[in-house]
Amino acid sequence: xxxxxxxxxxxxxxxxxxxxxDHAGRTFAIYRSPDDEFFATDGLxxxxxxxxxxxxxxxxxxxxxxxxxxxxxxxxxxxxAPVCVNLKTYPVKVEAGKVLIQLG
Amino acid sequence: xxxxxxxxxxxxxxxxxxxxxxxxxxxxxxxLIGTEKHLPYERPxxxxxxxxxxxxxxxxxxxxxxxFSEKRIDFIGDTTASAINRSEKNVVFEDxxxxxxxxxLLATGAIPRSLPQAAGSRYCVTLRSFDDALAIRAKFRPDxxxxxxxxxxxxxxxxxxxxxxxxxxxxxxxxxxIMMRGVPTEIAQVIDRRHREEGVTIRCDTGIVSIADNxxxxxxxxxxxxxxxADLAVIGIGASPVTGLAEAAGLETGNGIVxxxxxxxxxxxxxxxxxxxxxxxxxxxxxxxxxxxxxxAQEQGSLAARNMLGSLEPHQAVPWFWSDQxxxxxxxxxxxxEGTQTICRQLDDGAxxxxxxxxxxxxxxxSGIGPGNAVAKDIRLAEMLISRGARPDPIQLAAPGxxxxxxxxx
Numbered sequence: 125x126x127x128x129x130x131x132x133x134x135x136x137x138x139x140x141x142x143x144x145x146d147h148a149g150r151t152f153a154i155y156r157s158p159d160d161e162f163f164a165t166d167g168l169x170x171x172x173x174x175x176x177x178x179x180x181x182x183x184x185x186x187x188x189x190x191x192x193x194x195x196x197x198x199x200x201x202x203x204x205a206p207v208c209v210n211l212k213t214y215p216v217k218v219e220a221g222k223v224l225i226q227l228g
Numbered sequence: 229x230x231x232x233x234x235x236x237x238x239x240x241x242x243x244x245x246x247x248x249x250x251x252x253x254x255x256x257x258x259x260l261i262g263t264e265k266h267l268p269y270e271r272p273x274x275x276x277x278x279x280x281x282x283x284x285x286x287x288x289x290x291x292x293x294x295x296f297s298e299k300r301i302d303f304i305g306d307t308t309a310s311a312i313n314r315s316e317k318n319v320v321f322e323d324x325x326x327x328x329x330x331x332x333l334l335a336t337g338a339i340p341r342s343l344p345q346a347a348g349s350r351y352c353v354t355l356r357s358f359d360d361a362l363a364i365r366a367k368f369r370p371d372x373x374x375x376x377x378x379x380x381x382x383x384x385x386x387x388x389x390x391x392x393x394x395x396x397x398x399x400x401x402x403x404x405x406i407m408m409r410g411v412p413t414e415i416a417q418v419i420d421r422r423h424r425e426e427g428v429t430i431r432c433d434t435g436i437v438s439i440a441d442n443x444x445x446x447x448x449x450x451x452x453x454x455x456x457x458a459d460l461a462v463i464g465i466g467a468s469p470v471t472g473l474a475e476a477a478g479l480e481t482g483n484g485i486v487x488x489x490x491x492x493x494x495x496x497x498x499x500x501x502x503x504x505x506x507x508x509x510x511x512x513x514x515x516x517x518x519x520x521x522x523x524x525a526q527e528q529g530s531l532a533a534r535n536m537l538g539s540l541e542p543h544q545a546v547p548w549f550w551s552d553q554x555x556x557x558x559x560x561x562x563x564x565x566e567g568t569q570t571i572c573r574q575l576d577d578g579a580x581x582x583x584x585x586x587x588x589x590x591x592x593x594x595s596g597i598g599p600g601n602a603v604a605k606d607i608r609l610a611e612m613l614i615s616r617g618a619r620p621d622p623i624q625l626a627a628p629g630x631x632x633x634x635x636x637x638x
Contacts, residue, residue: 140633178601180608189604190550192523204251205244205526206270206290 128217128224131164135221142186142197144177147227152214153177154223155197157184162216163197164225170202170209230256231328233536234319236309236473237335238262240270241502241525241532243290245333246301248533258301259327261319265306266358267293272522274361275382276552279368279389287358312477314495331497331536334474334485335529338467338503338520343377345439351446352439352461355382367460370394375448375458377436379406381551383464384419388553391426398429398456400448402465405432410549412564412582414572415597422554467520469504482506484518489542491532499536501528510544511615512566512592521549546611555599561611562593571625573606581606589619606632 131145137156144167145152151167153176169176169188178189186197193207200211215226233249235242238260246260262268269287278285296303311320318328340354355364364386368374372395376383379401387397399406407416423430435451439461449455469484480486480494484506491499491507502525508514527545534541550559567584574580579598586592594610596603609632613620616636624630 138631174601178604180605187608189601189608192608205247205530 127227129227131216131223131225133221134218134223136223137162140181140183142177142179142181144175145225151175152225153186153197154216154225155181155186157198162218162223164214164216165195165197165200165211169193169207170211171207176211231317231330232257232259233331233333233533234259234261234327234329235333235335236261236319237333237337237470237502237504238264238268238303238305239335239337239502239525240268240290240522241337241529242333242335243268244526244529245335245501245533245536246303247291247295247299248530249537250299250301252534252537252539254533254537256330258299259329260296260301260303261307261309261321261327262303262305263308264357264359267291267296267303267305269358270522271356274355274358275385276389278358278361279365279386280392285361285365309473312473312498314477314498317497329497331499333529333532333536334493334498334500334504335502335525335532336470336473336485336500336504338469340463341466341468343436343439343463343465345436346377346461346463349439349441349446349461351441351458352463354463355386356467364460364462368393368395371396372459373445373457374398375400375456375461376464377461378464378466379403379430379432380409380464380466381407381549383462384423384553385551386462386464387423387428388426391423391428392554396427398431398458399423400434400436400450401430401432402435403432406430410560410564411558412570412584412595414570414580414582415558415595418597419553419556419558422556426554467503469506469518471504474498474500474504482516489514490535490540491528491543492535499532501525501532507543509547509563510542511546511617512563515566517547517563519547519549521547523548544615546614548607548611556597557599557601557603558595558597559603559607560593560595561607562591562614564593564595566592571622573626574628575602575606577602579603581610583610583620583622583625585622589622591618591620591625609633609636612636 140158153167155163174190194203200213268290318326346352376399437449471481474485485500506518564584571583579602581596584593
C-alpha cells in the first residue's frame with residue numbers, strides 16, 4: 125500500500141502546469157495547481173491515448189492537446205465530449221521538496 | 229403535440245448534436261438519420277491511424293449502440309433523406325417513409341470534389357467514409373505506386389501513411405506549393421521537406437491533363453508532358469458542401485447552406501451546422517466562412533442543438549484545426565490570412581509558432597509545427613488571446629522565455 129514513488133521535485137513544474145512522468149512502463153501526469161498543490165493522474169487521455177502533459181492547465185482543468193477533451197485533474201472527472209471516461213487519479217505528497225505519488 | 233427534433237447527417241456534427249439535445253434537457257423524440265450503415269464514427273483517423281494500424285481497423289464510434297438507446301436517440305443508418313416539406317414540417321426518406329419535426333438540423337457534411345479527368349477510372353478514388361478508407365488501405369502495400377492528386381491535408385496525411393506502409397508516393401499539386409489554403413509558407417516548407425526526406429516526390433505547379441486506365445494500373449498524363457503510372461490514385465482536391473436537400477427545399481445556399489450567427493437557415497425552424505454550412509465568423513467582423521474541420525463540426529453540432537431548443541447563443545468559436553504527418557504535428561488557430569505581419573516564436577526541438585497580427589496589432593491567428601503535440605499548449609493559449617481580441621506585445625510573443633499564459637492576464 126505504501127508504494128510511494130518520487131516523480132519530480134517541487135521546482136520541476138511551474139505553477140498551474142503539468143509534466144509527464146514515466147515509471148515502470150506506465151505514464152503519468154503530475155500537476156501543480158495555481159495554489160501550489162500537487163496532483164497526479166494517468167498520463168494518457170481516455171479518448172485517444174494522447175499525452176495529457178502536452179496539454180494546457182487552466183485552474184483545476186487539464187485539456188487534451190489534440191481534441192480538447194477536458195478533465196478535472198484533482199478528481200479525474202471527464203468534463204464532456206469527446207471524453208466520457210474519467211481519468212484515474214493517484215495520491216500525491218510533497219516531502220523535502222520532492223513530489224511523491226502513490227501507485228496502487 | 230411534440231413532433232420532435234430531426235437531424236439529417238450522422239457524422240461528427242449530427243451525432244454530437246443528438247447527444248447535446250439530451251444534455252440540454254430535451255425530452256422529446258430525437259431522430260438521427262445517416263447515409264452510412266456504421267454507427268456514427270470519427271473521421272480524423274481515416275487518413276492516419278486507420279491507414280497504418282497493424283490490425284484491421286474498425287470505425288472509431290462516437291458512441292456505442294447502447295448509448296443511443298439509453299439516450300433515446302433513434303439512429304437510422306443506411307438511409308437517405310430525399311426531401312424536406314417545410315409546410316408540413318416533415319422529412320421524406322428515399323423509401324417513402326416520413327418523419328415529422330418541430331426543428332430540423334442539416335448536418336449533411338461535404339463530399340470530396342472529383343476530378344473530371346478521373347471519371348470512370350477504376351484506379352482513382354477519393355476518401356470520405358470508413359469504407360473508402362478500407363479500400364485505400366488495401367492498396368497501400370510495399371512498393372505499390374501511389375499517386376496523390378492534391379497537396380492539402382488529406383492528401384499529405386495519406387502520403388505519409390502510404391510511406392509508412394512502404395509504398396512509393398508521388399504528390400501532384402496544381403498550385404505553387406503544398407497546403408496553399410490556410411497554412412503559412414514557413415510551415416508548409418517544413419512539411420514539404422519532411423515528405424521529401426521520406427522519399428515522397430512532390431510536384432507543384434503541375435496539372436493533370438488526362439487519366440487512362442490500363443489493365444492493372446492507371447496512366448496519368450501531367451501538364452509537364454510526363455506520364456506516370458500508378459496502382460492507385462487518390463484524388464484529394466477539396467470537398468463540396470452537400471446542399472441539395474436544402475436547395476430543393478428553397479433554403480438560401482451559397483458556398484454551403486447559409487446560416488446566421490445562431491446557425492439558423494433562412495427557415496427559422498431549420499438549422500445547419502458543420503462542413504455543410506457557411507456562417508459569419510464573429511471574431512472577424514462577420515466574415516462568412518465554411519470550415520471543414522473536426523472541432524468546428526463538434527462545436528457547431530452542440531451549439532445548433534442548444535439553439536434548436538431556443539437558447540439562441542451566437543457562434544463565437546475560433547477556427548482550429550490540426551494535421552499529423554510522420555512525427556510532426558501542425559496546429560492552426562484562427563485564419564492566418566487575417567494577419568498582415570508575422571511574429572515567430574522558437575520552441576524546443578525545432579518547433580515554432582507563428583503569430584499572425586493585423587495592422588493594428590490584434591492577434592488574428594497562430595500556427596505552429598513541431599514534433600508530436602509540442603505546439604499544442606501555446607496554440608491553445610493563442611486561441612484564447614484571439615477570442616479576446618487581444619493586442620499582445622510582439623516582443624513578448626517572440627520571446628520564448630515569456631510564458632504566453634502571462635499575456636492572458638494582461
